[in-house]
Amino acid sequence: MSAHFPALIVVSPLMAAMVVAILAWVRPGACLPLAVVTLAGSLWAAAGMLWRVVVSGPFAYHLGNWPPPIGIAYQIDHLNALVLTAMAAVALVNLLATWRHARRDFAERVNYFYALYLLFCAGTYGIIVTGDAFNLFVLLEITSISGYALVGMGKRDAALASLNYIFMGTIGASFYLLGVGYLYLVTGTLNMADLAMILPRLYGNKVVTAAFIIAMTGLFMKMALFPLHGWLPNAYSESSSPVRSLIAPLTTKTMVYVMVRVALYVFPVDFSFGHLAFAQPAVWLAVTSIVAASLMALSQTSLKRMLAYVLIAEVGYMVGGFWLGNRMGMTGAILHIVNDAAMTLCAFLAVGSLRQQLADDSFKALRGAFRRMPWTMAVLVVAGLSMIGVPPTCGFFSKWYLIGGALAAGQWAFVGALIFSSLINAVLFFRIFEIGFFEPFAASDHGHPPDLAYAEAPATVIAPMLVTAAGLVVLGLLTGRIVTRIIDAAIPAAIL
């Protein structure tokens, strides 16, 4: 059975989604357990593939038994096995942590929420494992459409936010599709490995250059790189908390992964980094993204919007790190895909819990949060420290590689932007912690602060959150192993 993991990891959530849609009419109580079991199975399969890749190297799966490029092939290698495992873990933990919130937010439609959730995951897993450029587009659309629906079912202005998300997302996906079409036009193939073999003959071709730029622009739009980030803050802040903590860790990170995949394994490395003068502008774009998003984050008055902007800055980290073009920066970018997924999940889970218990997540509502919800706030503190980049949390280590790579490449602006963003993050998070810790003030100085009702979330919500928070530290401590055993093998030898 384990030989079929590449197909099963995508097909099982897909089929489970159909079954959940049927069960919703027949036996509603069975939907949640089925979803959880399926996601746990996916995680198991992902971990199994990661193990296999580490032990015996990359392997392929030919769907329908047609050899590529005739048919569609899945290619499991170090890069996607790692990302896949991270995403599968995030999806499972998020469902475990937020099903209570989902029940409250979605009421009768909660079972359809599970079905869409599974579809979203199936699409995301598929994007990560696929080795076919067009198949990626189809899976991307599954993820996107289920994502639009999930976002659109949020509070207040969610529908409008979701529609804008559709517009930007569709332009992004269409650009990607157009880029793939350009490549097909000049190569006649859609298989990524085959493309990588053919493209070196076509360096001077303007079509290839245009394809690269169009596809990258599309991906930048999908990953919300400044200044194409417009859809993200509203989409994330208007959606309901279970959706937010699913989409925030998965969407942008998956798109960064796609960028890495396309720039390293579809286009030859010397094309992406040598032939085209794309790397330097991309780094500058990333620097602008980091600085601008950090500044915009400062002016937000609610936690989730602030985090949304922090997220945009993090996208800049990954894009910039990747386009530094050296091994260290790229290691940092790939590591940050995993780490950022984990810390975004951690932060948004905490925010979701706060919002559920305090019914509001403006900064004012956080007064006394440390006394009212100590565990949730502890989780938020860990997430915050990780985003600031404090060892031994994982955020420090990816930043380590990113800054190291920038130093090696002599990109001082990127070094400055990373340090700046760390400091801004410190300000952002400690501003929140201050409100939660100090306010409301005691009547007199040195008096005892007023007593507040204990309002912690139930243990079933807290436990997955604590696991995530612990995961941030464990990931950080495992950095050495992840880098030497997995990421080193994931980066082509041509990158020095």
Add this chain to the structure above:
Amino acid sequence: MNTLITVKPLLAILAALCLPPILASSRSPNAREAWTFGAALTMFGVIASMLPAVWGGARLEYTLVQVLPTVSIAFRVDALGLLFALVSSSLWIVTSLYSVGYMRGLKEHAQTRFFSFFAFSLAATVGVAFSANLLTLYLFYEMLSFATYPLVTHHQDREARASGRKYLLYILGGSIGLVLPAMLIVYHLTGTLEFSAGGILAGKAGAAQLTALLVMFVFGFAKAAVMPFHSWLPAAMVAPTPVSALLHAVAVVKVGVFSVVRVVTGIFGTGLLTELNLGTLVATIASVTIVAASLIALSQDGLKRRLAFSTIGQLSYIVLGAALLSPSALTGAMLHIAMHAFGKITLFFCAGAIFVATGKKFISEMKGIGWRMPLTMSAFFIGALSVIGLPPCGGFISKWHLVIGALEADRIVFLWVILVSSILNAAYFLPIVYQAFFCSPEEALFERRVQEAPRWCVVPPLVTAAASVALFFYPQPFLQLARLATRHVLGGF
């Protein structure tokens, strides 16, 4: 030199690190305090048990986890680290006693949180002391920054918030803005972060780059409170006194100077600094801080603030000693970590005892207090003598070495700096003691009736004062460690 692989350094850290979960689960105050003592004693025991091996010239190592391909989180116990760890852990025991008296005496809130974060801070301090490389040091340095934040802001009022902000601004700004890039540059240049006796930077970078790096490190370790990165320390005095006593006279600030000493000796190497004459630069910065801080201290009326400025000055003695790069100066610097710790903690304990007993914070309100609290003020007197550097107190030994070191290095200017500042020290400490005991009855603000603070607030300063005196007569444990460390640093094994 032989190297032993042992888990002891990790055990010492875990002794403190395991405490918060235990405290969180125990509800009764007595159990909480018993556990705290248990942890403090265990930690001290583990650290003391490493003494014979280190005296014997051995080095204890333990690698926890290979966290980056070429850098690991690893511990190495050498003479310098052990000296610092020994001071911190022994004083934690005394401070725990004192905390019980102080916190109960003032009926402070959130005592569980207080003791938990206190333990965190100590774990981080010992972690810094035992770090084998710059990354591990940075890790524990940052851990200490965050662990002390809830202690500094313990009162949770507006003043605490303002101080907390200032504290984080300086400490985090320094560590993220300066130390982190500096560390990465070092890694980029050398490919390693391991502390080694001769330094790792020799021949890897030009003079200008090295100067910039050194400045980044010296200011970036803002806990060392080198001017102009000092003003968080007076602000942090809003913390409860046990925090000021152990953390802001011993653990936190000494972590700052310890880090500077480590970087100067282990990353740059004394040879390289001498060659480029960079020692003078740091020594000059330190001298300015010493004199300026002492002058400012003269004008402070708040007792704790005066002590804080005194600390700023004294810390720079250590930086100065390290920067002079001569054997005696290095020995003196390392000794001063210990000697100043015992002296200054006594002074803070006394300040706290006065506050618990009378509620007074300002020096001008303390005329004649010696009659009411004779034991406390006697301890204060001894502590002051030690900090000024007069016999028969431990402070004399370290200053003596510093003076000799300045002569050895043939830097008479710095000799004068030390002497002038000692006079200034005397000028801001002795009047307090004088007014406490020798003011006329009309001037005295207190009745002549002995009414000391609670027992657990009085015994600790007496213990540390006695220790200060004892260290004058028996400086051997620390002196030997400091000499070993100096030999190691200067490369003569």
Add this chain to the structure above:
Amino acid sequence: MKRFALLAVLLFGALLVYGTTDFPDWGDPSSPAATHVSPHYIRHSLEETAVPNIVTAVLADYRGYDTMFETSVIFTAGLACFFLLRVFARKAPDSRLYRHRATGITLRIEQGGRLPEGAREFERIDSQWVPYDLIIRTACRLVLPFIQLFALYVVAHGHHSPGGGFQGGVIFGAAVILYAISHDLRSTLQMLPERRTVLMSAGGVLIYAGTGLICLLLGAQFLDYAALAGILGVDPIMARSHGIFIVEIGVAIAVMAVMVSLYYNLASVGRFDEGL
């Protein structure tokens, strides 16, 4: 905004023009796209899958995995509309309208009241009701069977002529929608209840994915229809042809059901009482 848009659009257009100058000529049979992978399909699809319609063979077999997700996209869209629009807390309408069949007199019953079940001489009508045009109604009823029959033909004959599951499913769905437009939503829902559309749409995709899963359970790769040879009792190449037919049926069911479900939700704004 307009200037910025103009700039963006022009830049984008310029990029496209730049790329297009290096395009192979339109309709050039020696372009890379026409010479690398696609000749394999043209030369070998018949012998490998026994399906004369190459598009069908590529769609459902060579790139059958894509098509499974394509069907899932349709399903996702149906589910998404349902999720976004469906009104669950259905509150009874303030008033109901009944029309006397013989005379055309309309009754309005307020405050949630309704006529007794047995009152056959009255029919319930929508608030926006217009008198049915007899010609439209009758004509629709007449053509509907033919449309549906044609839909089945398109599905079944997809191996040999343009067509297949998607096209047939859409035509079938259109037939149902035509009925709903010419009559009303209420009577359509009686014929094809909402519950059935959801079950059919999920079931259609499950047929597709399940076929693939059976192949996998029989020891072959996912969606390798040749593995079905044993079950179907034919040789592996015909098994591929049959396999394609099975999944096309699944696609047709799913597409039909989703089309209808989309119409229900969009037309009644999720209330499932009155439609267009």
Add this chain to the structure above:
Amino acid sequence: MTAAGYINLIIAKYNYWIYIVLMCVGLWGMIVKRNLVKKIIGMNILQTAIILFYVSIATKKGAALPILAHHIGAHRTDPATIINPLPHVLMLTAIVVSVATLGVALALTINIYKRYGTLEEDEIHDLMRNA
């Protein structure tokens, strides 16, 4: 290049020029129009332009539909005489995707109309600001 050269270029690729125009029209509509339904129409034009592009790739001058008669032996089929089936397959998927996107977009538009009572973006923003 001479004028004749340009004309040749334009004629040889004329399908491709049309898709570029369509694509720009769609993009323009999505960015500039303030009515949400018009934006959705722009989105559809954009997607359709890509379909036109792909289908144009498939064409071969004078070639037949990709449906074979049973009796034609495989070895006798010359790829140049039959148009490329692959882009058509891909575009079936793309059509489905654009239909699906359209469905969801319309569903959201209905919800937006329910909430704000208008589909003009400017009016919606005014409403949001005043709320």
